[in-house]
Amino acid sequence: xxxxxxxxxxxxxxxxxxxxxxxxxxxxxxxxxxxxxxxxxxxxxxxxxxxxxxxxxxxxxxxxxxxxxxxxxxxxxxxxxxxxxxxxxxxxxxxxxxxxxxxxxxxxxxxxxxxxxxxxxxxxxxxxxxxxxxxxxxxxxxxxxxxxxxxxxxxxxxxxxxxxxxxxxxxxxxxxxxxxxxxxxxxxxxxxxxxxxxxxxxxxxxxxxxxxxxxxxxxxxxxxxxxxxxxxxxxxxxxxxxxxxxxxxxxxxxxxxxxxxxxxxxxxxxxxxxxxxxxxxx
Amino acid sequence: xxxxxxxxxxxxxxxxxxxxxxxxxxxxxxxxxxxxxxxxxxxxxxxxxxxxxxxxxxxxxxxxxxxxxxxxxxxxxxxxxxxxxxxxxxxxxxxxxxxxxxxxxxxxxxxxxxxxxxxxxxxxxxxxxxxxxxxxxxxxxxxxxxxxxxxxxxxxxxxxxxxxxxxxxxxxxxxxxxxxxxxxxxxxxxxxxxxxxxxxxxxxxxxxxxxxxxxxxxxxxxxxxxxxxxxxxxxxxxxxxxxxxxxxxxxxxxxxxxx
Numbered sequence: 430x431x432x433x434x435x436x437x438x439x440x441x442x443x444x445x446x447x448x449x450x451x452x453x454x455x456x457x458x459x460x461x462x463x464x465x466x467x468x469x470x471x472x473x474x475x476x477x478x479x480x481x482x483x484x485x486x487x488x489x490x491x492x493x494x495x496x497x498x499x500x501x502x503x504x505x506x507x508x509x510x511x512x513x514x515x516x517x518x519x520x521x522x523x524x525x526x527x528x529x530x531x532x533x534x535x536x537x538x539x540x541x542x543x544x545x546x547x548x549x550x551x552x553x554x555x556x557x558x559x560x561x562x563x564x565x566x567x568x569x570x571x572x573x574x575x576x577x578x579x580x581x582x583x584x585x586x587x588x589x590x591x592x593x594x595x596x597x598x599x600x601x602x603x604x605x606x607x608x609x610x611x612x613x614x615x616x617x618x619x620x621x622x623x624x625x626x627x628x629x630x631x632x633x634x635x636x637x638x639x640x641x642x643x644x645x646x647x648x649x650x651x652x653x654x655x656x657x658x659x660x661x662x663x664x665x666x667x668x669x670x671x672x673x674x675x676x677x678x679x680x681x682x683x684x685x686x687x688x689x690x691x692x693x694x695x696x697x698x699x700x701x702x703x704x705x706x707x708x709x710x711x
Numbered sequence: 712x713x714x715x716x717x718x719x720x721x722x723x724x725x726x727x728x729x730x731x732x733x734x735x736x737x738x739x740x741x742x743x744x745x746x747x748x749x750x751x752x753x754x755x756x757x758x759x760x761x762x763x764x765x766x767x768x769x770x771x772x773x774x775x776x777x778x779x780x781x782x783x784x785x786x787x788x789x790x791x792x793x794x795x796x797x798x799x800x801x802x803x804x805x806x807x808x809x810x811x812x813x814x815x816x817x818x819x820x821x822x823x824x825x826x827x828x829x830x831x832x833x834x835x836x837x838x839x840x841x842x843x844x845x846x847x848x849x850x851x852x853x854x855x856x857x858x859x860x861x862x863x864x865x866x867x868x869x870x871x872x873x874x875x876x877x878x879x880x881x882x883x884x885x886x887x888x889x890x891x892x893x894x895x896x897x898x899x900x901x902x903x904x905x906x907x908x909x910x911x912x913x914x915x916x917x918x919x920x921x922x923x924x925x926x927x928x929x930x931x932x933x934x935x936x937x938x939x940x941x942x943x944x945x946x947x948x949x950x951x952x953x954x955x956x957x958x959x960x961x962x963x964x965x966x967x968x969x970x
Contacts, residue, residue: 480832488833488864525787526832527796527803527806527832528832691798691799
């Protein structure tokens with residue numbers, strides 16, 4: 430089973446996780462920039478973080494045979510702090526980088542006017558840079574948050590076919606699917622979504638345009654949840670092709686919209702031509 | 712205990728660093744004994760011959776733009792945008808050389824190189840390091856080399872110990888760069904002008920012998936490259952393990968990894 434985790438915060442994970450993920454079949458990840466748990470107070474700490482997502486983290490991933498890309502943005506929570514807002518002015522120089530495959534995570538946290546501005550601005554940045562967008566839906570007041578998110582997306586220059594709406598669940602999947610956006614589900618140990626509920630949603634709504642991620646971070650989470658979903662799908666009677674579509678084909682298709690996805694981990698690691706040592710374990 | 716790629720990279724790191732070296736050799740001028748970097752026209756010719764047609768068109772345009780508009784217009788100059796996108800335009804395996812050529816075409820000075828490095832991805836930073844011997848005659852870009860040597864990204868470390876460092880890096884930092892290569896599994900073939908700088912360096916020999924003793928005390932293998940460098944110093948410190956002959960094959964060091 431080959432797995433592409435389309436949303437995982439590897440900065441917060443250990444090398445043991447990388448090893449376990451590789452063993453479970455993970456060959457590619459996308460790491461969206463997000464809130465680090467401790468609020469930042471200056472743009473410079475965002476830039477060091479972005480640099481890490483474009484430098485050290487892909488290097489670290491490559492050591493374990495995993496291709497690493499990222500999405501960059503000012504996250505909704507910190508968009509509310511005026512000290513962090515200048516990050517928006519510097520994003521253009523980051524969004525041209527080779528390993529950036531989307532603008533994200535953007536979206537709503539508490540649905541404030543500052544979040545409105547950050548979301549609209551960054552959807553425009555995605556359109557300007559020919560990038561898709563990864564849009565998070567809020568933890569609180571989720572359905573209202575989804576509706577407001579979809580309104581802003583529809584008013585933006587970015588077509589819905591280039592937008593992935595993430596952290597969906599039973600209450601939001603239908604409206605998200607009707608919108609024409611890509612559908613993201615974060616499978617967590619306790620919250621958001623579990624593998625059995627995920628299978629039920631796939632049975633009801635089909636695997637088309639569905640991406641499943643672990644969204645693993647510094648909180649209680651499990652970087653192998655993608656694999657668990659694949660196993661649960663097979664147990665429920667889905668075919669290998671269905672599983673491959675959800676866990677590999679769909680994320681490749683969505684992030685491939687950037688034109689910047691490079692899944693050859695030797696190439697990603699910028700080794701010399703023909704070096705396949707990192708792929709020797711496959 | 713968790714394996715730490717910072718000091719003990721697994722197999723892949725060594726292979727990768729070795730890959731980098733091979734690429735440098737691939738693109739090196741025929742006379743590999745001189746510390747001079749391969750010439751820009753040689754790099755250009757070689758790259759052009761290997762690029763796909765669309766990438767060749769892109770590169771020609773990028774070089775033309777860089778030569779015509781070397782200064783910034785707006786927040787970011789066109790050639791800096793081309794540097795950022797070189798990987799997806801040319802293919803990652805050709806991006807280093809393409810970026811070096813663009814930096815050269817733009818006649819990037821130390822300030823511009825520092826800006827591209829500071830604002831660059833790891834791949835772009837590596838290209839800046841490769842460009843230094845072509846663009847900076849004096850030691851003023853050393854802070855970039857020193858920055859790269861502080862990282863644990865073996866691709867950056869390997870690029871940092873090229874001809875520019877051979878020419879300008881002070882003795883103390885150069886010795887530590889050699890030790891870092893041995894620690895992180897960067898093959899010493901990556902070190903430009905190694906025989907000349909190592910020759911008769913008694914302090915380097917002492918550091919190598921101490922490192923070998925530390926490894927031996929921990930019942931860990933001593934990197935083969937260590938013996939090779941020690942032999943190049945021509946020094947035989949008391950109590951040091953007998954150095955291997957200069958013909959010892961420099962296979963990727965078994966050190967620097969734990970598993």
